[in-house]
Structure formats: structure tokens, C-alpha cells
Amino acid sequence: MKEFERVFWIVLDSVGIGELPDAADYGDVGRNTLGHIAESRPLRIPNLVRLGLANIAPLKHQTPATVPIGAYGKGATRSPEKDTTTGHWELAECGWSRRSPFTKTDSRKN
DSSP: OOOOSOOOOOOOTTOOOSOOTTGGGGTOTTOOHHHHHHHHSOOOOHHHHHHTHHHHSOOTTOOOOSSOSSOOOOOOOSSSOOSHHHHHHHHTTOOBOSSOTTSBOOGGGO
16 A cells, blocks of 8 residues: 555544445435535535545536545444544544444454
8 A cells, every 4th residue: 555644634523424324223224415516506615525525425516626626525434433532533434333432442453
């Protein structure tokens, strides 16, 4: 794998971009915070679009980048929790167990 001199990790906390496969388990069917905002008004987010934000899911008034200048993706937690803190722990690779996010374990075993 290519080594990077620097990484800028941008997390848009509470800016959902479509439901996850387990949406029905949490009453989240149809959730798409960013998509609904984009439907209600044109967003002026050219830098995020160039990085690849509109390549994750369709956003009204935005054209996906043909060649994004960044890596992009949509995250999903491994644990059964749906709170911001658990998501941050997982992003930081704190090793929280998918069975119990409050029990410290070696994440390589999960």
C-alpha cells in the first residue's frame, strides 16, 4: 500500500447521506439528512464535491466529480450502538467491541 505523507480526515458529524442496511432496526428507514437538505435548497459546497461527496449518493443540484481529488466513503458503525461517541471511538480505532461498545477489547479479534 502506498504511504501518505499527510492525511486530512474529514468527518461530517450528524450529516447522514442515506440509510444504512440496518435502518429498519433503528427506525431510520428513509433517513438522508444531507440529501433532504440538498432537495430543499442548492448547497454551495464545491470543495466537498471536488473531494467526492456527491459521488457517495445523488445530491440534488450537485454533479459528482468525474475524477475526485480525494478518497471518499460512507461509514457505518460495527457496534450495535447508534450514537456519536461510539462512532468516534470506532473511527479512532479504540478497539471497542461490536458486542459491547463499552468493553475494551482488541479490535483485531472482532
